[in-house]
Structure formats: structure tokens, C-alpha cells
Amino acid sequence: DIQMTQSPSTLSAFVGDRVTITCRASQSISTWLAWYQQKPGKAPNLLIHKASNLESGVPSRFSGSGSGTEFTLTISSLQPDDFATYYCQQYNTYSRTFGQGTKVEIK
Amino acid sequence: EVQLVESGGGLVQPGGSLRLSCSASGFTFSNYAMYWVRQAPGRGLEYVAGIGSNGGSTYYADSVKGRFTISRDESRNALYLQMSSLRVEDTAIYYCVKDLYNTSPYASGSYWDLWGQGTLVTVSS
Numbered sequence: 001d002i003q004m005t006q007s008p009s010t011l012s013a014f015v016g017d018r019v020t021i022t023c024r025a026s027q028s029i030s031t032w033l034a035w036y037q038q039k040p041g042k043a044p045n046l047l048i049h050k051a052s053n054l055e056s057g058v059p060s061r062f063s064g065s066g067s068g069t070e071f072t073l074t075i076s077s078l079q080p081d082d083f084a085t086y087y088c089q090q091y092n093t094y095s096r097t098f099g100q101g102t103k104v105e106i107k
Numbered sequence: 108e109v110q111l112v113e114s115g116g117g118l119v120q121p122g123g124s125l126r127l128s129c130s131a132s133g134f135t136f137s138n139y140a141m142y143w144v145r146q147a148p149g150r151g152l153e154y155v156a157g158i159g160s161n162g163g164s165t166y167y168a169d170s171v172k173g174r175f176t177i178s179r180d181e182s183r184n185a186l187y188l189q190m191s192s193l194r195v196e197d198t199a200i201y202y203c204v205k206d207l208y209n210t211s212p213y214a215s216g217s218y219w220d221l222w223g224q225g226t227l228v229t230v231s232s
Contacts, residue, residue: 021168036152043202043222044152050218087152094166094213096142098152 001088002026006099012107019075021102023088028068034094035064038101041085047086048073055103080102109133111186113204116226123230124192128185129203129223135182137161140206142219143177144187145160145199145228155201156188166212172195193230200225202220 008059013019023033026038031051036044046055048064051071061076083106088099115127127143153203156177157166160179176189186203205221206212 009118032216043224045222046218046220049207088216089152091218092215094157096154096157096217096219098154102150 001095002029003098004088004090004095004097004099006086006088006102008102009100010103010105013078014107015078015080017107019078019082019104021073021086021088021104023066023073023099024070025069025071025090025092029056029090029092031067032069032090033064033066034089034091035062036089037082037084038087044087051060052053075104080106111205111221111223113201113203113226116201116228118229118231119193120232121193121195121230123214124189124191125193125228127188127190127201127203127226129188129229130188131184131205132202133203134205136179137181138210140209140212140214141177141179141186142204142206142212143186144192144202144204144222146202147199149194150199153199154159158166159212164211164213175178191229193228195230198228198230203211 005024033051035048038044052064085103087100112130143155158177174192178187202225203223204219207217207220209217
């Protein structure tokens with residue numbers, strides 16, 4: 001199975017900060033990667049698919065990049081609504097593995 | 108409205124059984140592979156089971172293989188997860204999830220575009 005490793009596990013930041021989360025795959029997944037945002041008590045919400053394609057309705061401060069084994073999710077200017085946990089997921093293989101999550105906290 | 112609504116969660120003793128249901132609406136249910144994903148309290152997301160659009164192909168995570176059965180009923184636009192021999196470590200919120208366009212859980216290249224709100228399963232004595 002492909003393993004997905006996110007870093008950091010927790011991130012503390014101020015409103016307005018630029019934030020970057022990294023997701024690494026144990027083998028190449030091309031650009032078959034999705035990013036989700038999850039708030040407490042809610043289901044995950046799809047932000048980005050195919051590594052860099054923003055879902056409709058997602059603010060443009062979110063962006064994704066990468067291919068192969070290394071990917072990043074960037075929030076250009078952190079807003080109060082962005083404090084949440086973020087997960088990457090590969091869909092290159094049927095095991096569809098998730099990263100362990102990155103919690104973005106208020107500093 | 109396009110949505111998935113789970114039901115059937117609750118408290119069950121270790122070794123017991125429970126059946127989860129997911130009601131789909133707003134799209135042609137029979138055209139898509141469907142999945143169950145769970146999240147233990149304070150933990151990350153785990154893909155548990157998937158089923159093809161015709162019900163003919165299924166996938167199970169090793170952690171539930173032989174204990175859980177995924178099925179679907181096209182006439183009811185419903186997805187199910189029959190859980191037996193439940194363990195304390197099966198305690199989680201269980202989400203019903205739709206594939207963007209794949210018809211098989213073994214296909215790749217298609218992400219998951221719709222999630223239900225989840226139903227909580229608690230396994231405890």
C-alpha cells in the first residue's frame with residue numbers, strides 16, 4: 001500500500017500568515033492527490049483535486065502543488081475560518097490512503 | 108439536493124452486530140462506486156469498504172475483512188454496511204462517500220466528491 005505522510009502534525013499560526021502543509025507519498029502517485037479540510041463535528045470538505053485544481057466555491061487563498069511523491073497545500077493569508085484539520089488523500093491506487101492530518105491552530 | 112444521509116449508528120457491545128444505512132438523493136445512485144470511511148475519536152480518516160456501481164465488486168480494509176459486509180440496493184438508493192464481531196477499536200464516526208465518476212472501487216484516477224454527515228458507532232460494554 002502507498003503510505004501518505006503529512007508534516008507538520010500541528011501548526012500554530014496567526015491570522016494573515018502564509019501557511020504550507022506538506023504531504024509525501026511512499027511511491028509516485030503522479031498528481032492523483034486530493035486535499036480536504038475538516039472542522040470539528042463535520043465531515044471532510046474537498047478543497048483541491050488532482051494536486052492543484054481548486055474545487056468550486058473554495059477561496060482562492062488555497063492552492064495546491066506538486067507531483068510524483070511530494071505535494072503542498074498553501075494558504076496564502078490564513079483567515080479565522082481556516083483553523084481546522086487538513087488531510088491529503090491519494091487516489092492513484094484503490095487503497096485510497098489518507099495522510100494522518102495536519103491541525104492548524106490559532107497562535 | 109445532492110446529499111448522502113447516514114443512519115443506524117449507536118451503542119453496541121463487543122462481539123455484537125450493527126447495520127449502517129446511507130440514503131442517497133439528487134444523483135443517479137446506480138452510476139457510481141460508493142464507500143464507507145471511518146474516523147475514530149480524535150484520530151484520522153480510514154477507508155473501510157467500497158462497492159462497485161453494480162454491486163459486483165467490493166473492497167475491504169484488512170482491519171474489517173471478514174467482519175464487515177458492504178452492499179447496496181439500487182431500488183432504494185441505499186448503501187449499507189453490515190458490521191459483525193464488533194470490537195472496541197471499531198468505535199468511530201462512519202461516513203458514506205460517493206465517487207466522482209468511477210464505477211468500481213478498484214479503479215483509480217477519480218476522487219471522492221460527496222460525503223454524508225456521518226453516524227457514530229460506539230462499541231463498549
